[in-house]
Amino acid sequence: MIVTRFAPSPTGLLHLGHAFAAFVAHEAGDDFLLRMEDLDQGRSRDAFIEAIYRDLKWLGLSWDGPVLRQSRRGAAYQAALDRLSAMGLTYPCFCTRKEIAEEIARAGEAQHGPDGPLYPGTCRHLENPPLDRPHVLRLDAAGAAAQAGPLSFTEHGEVQTVEPLRFGDIVLARKDLPAAYHLAVVVDDAFQGVTLVTRGEDLLPATHVQRLLQALLGLPEPAYAHHRLILDEQGRKFSKRDQAVTLAALRDAGATPGDIRARLGL
Numbered sequence: 450m451i452v453t454r455f456a457p458s459p460t461g462l463l464h465l466g467h468a469f470a471a472f473v474a475h476e477a478g479d480d481f482l483l484r485m486e487d488l489d490q491g492r493s494r495d496a497f498i499e500a501i502y503r504d505l506k507w508l509g510l511s512w513d514g515p516v517l518r519q520s521r522r523g524a525a526y527q528a529a530l531d532r533l534s535a536m537g538l539t540y541p542c543f544c545t546r547k548e549i550a551e552e553i554a555r556a557g558e559a560q561h562g563p564d565g566p567l568y569p570g571t572c573r574h575l576e577n578p579p580l581d582r583p584h585v586l587r588l589d590a591a592g593a594a595a596q597a598g599p600l601s602f603t604e605h606g607e608v609q610t611v612e613p614l615r616f617g618d619i620v621l622a623r624k625d626l627p628a629a630y631h632l633a634v635v636v637d638d639a640f641q642g643v644t645l646v647t648r649g650e651d652l653l654p655a656t657h658v659q660r661l662l663q664a665l666l667g668l669p670e671p672a673y674a675h676h677r678l679i680l681d682e683q684g685r686k687f688s689k690r691d692q693a694v695t696l697a698a699l700r701d702a703g704a705t706p707g708d709i710r711a712r713l714g715l
Contacts, residue, residue, distance in 0.1 A: 461689030
């Protein structure tokens with residue numbers, strides 16, 4: 450039984466890139482699950498959730514079981530954070546983005562990851578941290594890698610070696626969010642029983658840190674199949690700002706689900 454999922458953030462309308470991701474996930478699995486990654490309550494809207502349901506049904510896609518909403522999963526994320534903290538693998542970080550940028554500039558040469566310069570570890574060894582101040586919770590990546598040992602993941606059937614330090618000391622939770630993306634996605638994939646993660650190739654690097662978190666938390670390891678991205682005429686990824694290519698706009702302009710599949714090369 451192959452279980453896949455489609456996990457959009459309800460912060461805008463679905464576009465062609467979302468349609469491609471949904472088609473790929475739907476056609477790759479025996480069970481196709483739907484998850485709303487709505488942790489950002491400042492930007493998520495119930496109206497966008499309803500629009501996602503409408504767009505998927507229009508495309509002819511149905512999902513199995515109830516829809517999971519991350520905004521209702523705070524206790525599960527806290528349990529994961531507590532486990533990592535009990536292992537001595539988390540620490541509070543009080544640095545602002547400006548302070549991090551200044552620290553990196555002073556260092557002159559910074560390690561880089563897929564998202565840019567890595568956090569320099571300024572708060573990693575603070576004594577008596579002032580926990581009453583706003584802070585995020587970070588993963589001690591070096592300690593995590595040492596505890597987890599060598600890891601791998603399967604991408605399109607090929608075994609890949611995990612690089613656990615690729616993202617450095619990632620943020621696990623923010624003061625305004627119960628969990629950051631990497632932690633929430635591994636906890637939820639395990640909870641939903643996802644066995645095959647299909648998503649855009651831009652998220653392939655994220656698999657390294659997510660596989661590390663799975664190992665630390667004792668979670669099952671899904672297989673992965675990252676797919677090509679759908680790009681605009683300028684070779685850029687579609688974004689939610691591209692109103693002309695939202696599924697709603699295309700539907701209103703007379704497009705059919707068959708037209709969408711043809712445009713996506715399916």
